[in-house]
Amino acid sequence: MESNHNNLIAAISTQVEAAMTGEGSGHDWQHVERVVKLARFIATQEGADLSIVTLAALLHDIADHKFHNGDREIGPRMAKEMILAAGGDDATAGQVADIIERISFSGSGGKKNMESLEGMCVQDADRLDAMGAIGVGRAFAYGGAKSRLLFDVMSRESTLAHFDDKLLRLYDLLNTKAAKQIGKKRHQFLQDYQQQFLAEWNGNDYGNDSTTI
Ligand code: ADP
Ligand code: NI
Numbered sequence: 001m002e003s004n005h006n007n008l009i010a011a012i013s014t015q016v017e018a019a020m021t022g023e024g025s026g027h028d029w030q031h032v033e034r035v036v037k038l039a040r041f042i043a044t045q046e047g048a049d050l051s052i053v054t055l056a057a058l059l060h061d062i063a064d065h066k067f068h069n070g071d072r073e074i075g076p077r078m079a080k081e082m083i084l085a086a087g088g089d090d091a092t093a094g095q096v097a098d099i100i101e102r103i104s105f106s107g108s109g110g111k112k113n114m115e116s117l118e119g120m121c122v123q124d125a126d127r128l129d130a131m132g133a134i135g136v137g138r139a140f141a142y143g144g145a146k147s148r149l150l151f152d153v154m155s156r157e158s159t160l161a162h163f164d165d166k167l168l169r170l171y172d173l174l175n176t177k178a179a180k181q182i183g184k185k186r187h188q189f190l191q192d193y194q195q196q197f198l199a200e201w202n203g204n205d206y207g208n209d210s211t212t213i
Contacts, residue, residue, distance in 0.1 A: 039125035124179035132186030
């Protein structure tokens with residue numbers, strides 16, 4: 001059944017925008033806007049409920065546990081409270097909270113599989129936004145905020161290390177066919193970028209063969 005929640009979506013959207021504008025952690029409102037757009041496109045292709053997808057995409061980063069002392073309950077709880085306060089029903093609030101809980105868990109340790117099609121669309125959109133040219137931009141913005149080096153041959157702490165650690169693994173994790181289609185080019189771009197970065201770093205693009213200054 002396709003639910004129609006236009007007023008609810010408008011109210012939640014305004015609240016999330018106010019809460020997330022200017023967030024410097026890579027979880028800014030612009031990221032949320034991209035994820036909403038992408039998740040809705042994927043949802044249309046896959047036949048998922050657009051209202052649930054839109055609400056979950058809007059609220060998916062409302063309270064990242066990494067910024068709340070590892071509290072994984074706060075995101076789903078806030079999402080539920082906001083939806084109920086804005087006049088949404090229990091079923092809608094419950095479905096959205098469940099998606100947000102599973103998105104948060106899948107990133108780390110205690111894995112909980114995404115079970116609803118709506119959740120898969122939002123998770124795919126979130127992952128796609130960490131890939132491609134925007135994914136590269138977000139990774140270096142995050143690294144800059146953490147004062148990380150671009151690259152360090154001696155350590156796994158650089159931003160370039162995040163490519164192997166996470167970004168290049170995302171394509172295989174995509175749930176839906178629609179996301180795989182979009183992700184193919186974004187994944188290829190990440191691979192090409194990494195290769196070009198290392199070629200420049202090592203001076204291979206101008207034929208340098210000396211390793212010392
Ligand atoms: P999400 O939970 O939305 O997938 P994260 O909180 O893991 O996102 O990361 C937000 C953004 O910051 C992503 O684009 C991600 O690639 C980037 N990021 C996260 N950790 C690192 C890191 N160690 N180095 C560089 N970028 C990172
Ligand atoms: Ni996100």
